[in-house]
Amino acid sequence: MAFGLGGALGKLRAGLQKTREKLSQSLKGLFAIGRKLDQDLIDELEEKLIAADMGPATATQIIDEVKAAYKARAFKDPNDVYVFLKDKIRALLGGPDAGGDIRFAATPPTVVLVVGVNGSGKTTSIAKLASILTKEKKKVLLAACDTFRAAAVEQLEIWSQRIGVEIIKAQTGADPAAVAFDAADAAVARKVDVLLVDTAGRLHTKENLMQELGKIQRVIKKKLPDAPHEVLLVLDATTGQNAIAQAKTFREVVDVTGLFLAKLDGTAKGGVVIGIRNEVGLPVKFVGVGETPDDVERFDPDAFAEALFE
Amino acid sequence: MRFPLADCNSPIVESMFESITEKLTAAFSRLTSRGKLTEANIQEGLREVRQALLEADVNFKVAKDFIASVTAKAVGKEVIESIRPGQQIVKIVHDELVALMGPTDGYIHWQSSGPTVILMAGLQGSGKTTTCGKLAKYLVKKGKRPLLVAADVQRPAAIQQLQVLGKDLGVPVYAEPSGRPPKICERAIGHAKETDRDVVILDTAGRLHIDAALMQEVKEVADRTKPDEIFLVCDAMTGQDAVNSASAFHAQLPLTGVVLTKLDGDARGGAAMSVKAVTGKPIKFVGLGEKLDEFDEFHPDRMASRILGMGDVITLVEKAQASLEQGKVEKAAEAFMKDQFTFVDFLEMMQQVKKMGKMKDILSMIPGLGSQLKGVDVDDKDIGRIEAIVQSMTITERLHPELFNGSRRKRVAQGSGTSVEAVNQLLRDFQQMRKMMKQMKGMMGGKLGRAKMAQFAKLKGKGGPDSEAFRKFQGGLGGPKR
Numbered sequence: 001m002a003f004g005l006g007g008a009l010g011k012l013r014a015g016l017q018k019t020r021e022k023l024s025q026s027l028k029g030l031f032a033i034g035r036k037l038d039q040d041l042i043d044e045l046e047e048k049l050i051a052a053d054m055g056p057a058t059a060t061q062i063i064d065e066v067k068a069a070y071k072a073r074a075f076k077d078p079n080d081v082y083v084f085l086k087d088k089i090r091a092l093l094g095g096p097d098a099g100g101d102i103r104f105a106a107t108p109p110t111v112v113l114v115v116g117v118n119g120s121g122k123t124t125s126i127a128k129l130a131s132i133l134t135k136e137k138k139k140v141l142l143a144a145c146d147t148f149r150a151a152a153v154e155q156l157e158i159w160s161q162r163i164g165v166e167i168i169k170a171q172t173g174a175d176p177a178a179v180a181f182d183a184a185d186a187a188v189a190r191k192v193d194v195l196l197v198d199t200a201g202r203l204h205t206k207e208n209l210m211q212e213l214g215k216i217q218r219v220i221k222k223k224l225p226d227a228p229h230e231v232l233l234v235l236d237a238t239t240g241q242n243a244i245a246q247a248k249t250f251r252e253v254v255d256v257t258g259l260f261l262a263k264l265d266g267t268a269k270g271g272v273v274i275g276i277r278n279e280v281g282l283p284v285k286f287v288g289v290g291e292t293p294d295d296v297e298r299f300d301p302d303a304f305a306e307a308l309f310e
Numbered sequence: 311m312r313f314p315l316a317d318c319n320s321p322i323v324e325s326m327f328e329s330i331t332e333k334l335t336a337a338f339s340r341l342t343s344r345g346k347l348t349e350a351n352i353q354e355g356l357r358e359v360r361q362a363l364l365e366a367d368v369n370f371k372v373a374k375d376f377i378a379s380v381t382a383k384a385v386g387k388e389v390i391e392s393i394r395p396g397q398q399i400v401k402i403v404h405d406e407l408v409a410l411m412g413p414t415d416g417y418i419h420w421q422s423s424g425p426t427v428i429l430m431a432g433l434q435g436s437g438k439t440t441t442c443g444k445l446a447k448y449l450v451k452k453g454k455r456p457l458l459v460a461a462d463v464q465r466p467a468a469i470q471q472l473q474v475l476g477k478d479l480g481v482p483v484y485a486e487p488s489g490r491p492p493k494i495c496e497r498a499i500g501h502a503k504e505t506d507r508d509v510v511i512l513d514t515a516g517r518l519h520i521d522a523a524l525m526q527e528v529k530e531v532a533d534r535t536k537p538d539e540i541f542l543v544c545d546a547m548t549g550q551d552a553v554n555s556a557s558a559f560h561a562q563l564p565l566t567g568v569v570l571t572k573l574d575g576d577a578r579g580g581a582a583m584s585v586k587a588v589t590g591k592p593i594k595f596v597g598l599g600e601k602l603d604e605f606d607e608f609h610p611d612r613m614a615s616r617i618l619g620m621g622d623v624i625t626l627v628e629k630a631q632a633s634l635e636q637g638k639v640e641k642a643a644e645a646f647m648k649d650q651f652t653f654v655d656f657l658e659m660m661q662q663v664k665k666m667g668k669m670k671d672i673l674s675m676i677p678g679l680g681s682q683l684k685g686v687d688v689d690d691k692d693i694g695r696i697e698a699i700v701q702s703m704t705i706t707e708r709l710h711p712e713l714f715n716g717s718r719r720k721r722v723a724q725g726s727g728t729s730v731e732a733v734n735q736l737l738r739d740f741q742q743m744r745k746m747m748k749q750m751k752g753m754m755g756g757k758l759g760r761a762k763m764a765q766f767a768k769l770k771g772k773g774g775p776d777s778e779a780f781r782k783f784q785g786g787l788g789g790p791k792r
């Protein structure tokens with residue numbers, strides 16, 4: 001699934017508009033005066049990175065590299081520092097696994113499991129994925145495995161009607177793994193291209209709920225041994241350093257393949273994905289930039305780094 | 311089968327003592343007990359504090375201001391002889407944090423005539439609807455008759471969600487299938503008057519603080535309904551952006567308080583400090599789980615410890631008080647201090663600990679341990695197996711573990727339905743645990759530590775825990791013996 005890159009860049013940039021303005025203004029402010037790269041400037045630079053939720057550990061690491069490059073006389077003028085920073089972040093976020101192509105199964109159905117903590121935006125993100133896939137003429141089936149939260153099934157059902165895709169559901173309180181199994185069954189029987197599995201929000205510290213998630217994945221595997229082909233962890237862009245713990249813990253329970261960074265249309269910068277990439281290795285695959293099902297873009301590391309520091 | 315605490319070489323145990331107190335003690339090691347704290351000699355230590363705050367997601371500007379105010383408070387202070395400078399700074403930092411986030415304030419402004427109106431606002435996914443349900447339950451317990459109002463016509467099925475919660479609680483829900491929220495809320499208040507409900511809780515849609523139209527709409531809701539309380543619902547996991555969203559909501563709405571949600575996770579919750587700093591409004595309540603009764607008044611002292619990564623010792627102690635038999639704990643603590651810890655004490659301790667709840671939940675509240683626990687498999691079944699092994703030992707063996715030879719090990723393994731390997735493992739772990747206790751004892755330092763241990767053991771649950779005593783106790787845990 002390749003989205004038009006032009007449109008993707010446009011939306012991502014629009015979503016990051018605030019970020020870009022803020023950061024580039026302050027960065028330019030830092031460099032315009034032709035300051036020396038002294039401790040004050042380094043501290044301010046570090047603050048900018050931290051303000052973007054990059055986290056003190058990753059920020060310090062990047063700043064140390066800036067210092068080393070400065071010592072090696074790699075910078076001719078302050079603008080070089082800024083190019084250096086941008087390249088660092090781009091290199092960190094990039095790689096063959098980054099960006100928004102869903103890994104399709106050799107033979108359909110492709111199963112995409114969507115997980116995350118409460119309120120991160122899983123259900124809306126699923127609606128976005130369903131909308132994109134439908135536009136690409138894929139036959140999509142939704143599985144409403146959040147049988148815990150009040151009216152979560154209804155929420156997904158309304159999306160399914162709006163987008164025009166089928167849904168497998170059960171009563172609130174039903175075993176989510178059983179719903180997942182039925183959905184995998186139905187996906188095969190109905191010859192769908194992609195099965196999108198919605199799960200209940202769970203804090204990664206809740207052992208029993210995490211085990212339940214593991215069970216959902218195991219049950220899907222029983223039906224389709226290669227599935228799930230993609231496990232997306234939905235991350236609220238406003239989340240701070242706890243996102244790193246989330247990524248680590250979810251990955252221990254299910255085979256997380258990438259992040260869906262939701263709610264990037266606010267003023268939050270989502271910089272914790274850099275920390276996650278750095279410490280956990282997970283790439284960002286998609287970016288949510290609004291409330292309608294069309295407000296989704298494949299993640300482009302170049303565009304992200306560019307937009308952050310342009 | 312592993313008893314994770316028993317391995318004193320594990321990174322878990324190391325980090326347990328690597329709390330902020332520990333780091334600060336190291337940073338201040340060169341400071342002698344005479345002299346004053348100066349800006350120069352506390353700088354290194356305050357960098358550690360800053361780092362801790364940033365790791366906890368306190369906004370960098372808020373952290374900066376905070377450090378400045380702590381510096382001002384600390385500079386010129388005499389170094390108190392009996393306390394290490396690191397601990398002295400921790401106390402100043404902790405007290406400042408408590409002062410900044412406090413005081414405890416669960417007060418709700420009640421309307422004398424007509425229903426009291428409470429408006430809930432916040433970003434998408436912050437937990438408004440669940441919090442409305444929790445607040446309703448809290449108020450019912452206080453003898454109030456709330457009406458829940460579904461004013462979220464944006465998110466699909468948001469109305470149903472509130473209706474389901476209302477049904478569970480037996481609290482009526484006012485909803486209109488469509489229409490503008492300001493009007494809906496206005497009519498809801500009329501409905502509350504007609505049906506004799508004395509509190510109206512308005513559940514508004516989640517909105518981005520930069521969405522001008524939606525911010526205008528919530529402002530209009532407030533203008534029309536004249537709420538007695540306007541609570542901003544804030545996710546405890548929020549990062550640096552908490553200041554931006556909170557100040558935008560604060561600019562549009564006359565906020566009266568904040569509800570901090572999802573504190574049952576392991577986020578350090580620095581957003582609490584950021585939001586308090588920019589709005590100046592008290593944090594009134596906290597959400598601690600998905601169940602509707604997992605809701606509490608805000609405790610600034612607990613939050614301060616949490617932000618500093620010191621763990622939530624007070625909650626742990628409350629839990630302990632609620633479930634432990636005092637005499638047995640004191641006895642175990644005594645054995646612990648006297649270096650006479652045997653399998654008899656061990657068994658009793660395990661049985662006491664088991665009463666407190668799931669092992670993992672308990673461990674996660676221990677300072678510095680919480681964040682290290684991910685990936686550590688603490689299976690409560692293991693505890694059952696360990697118990698079985700100990701119960702298969704004779705009393706003499708329990709008192710003298712050094713007696714264990716091959717045939718005793720074999721007998722115990724058979725008796726407990728486990729394997730010799732498992733018995734060996736437990737014996738090894740037990741030895742490690744004794745070793746670790748010795749180290750802990752050393753760290754707490756002779757007589758002082760013993761006194762604190764006794765203090766710890768004697769705190770009883772009548773009027774809630776003595777938080778001051780516990781803070782002192784925590785302070786005493788830091789650093790090697792001088």
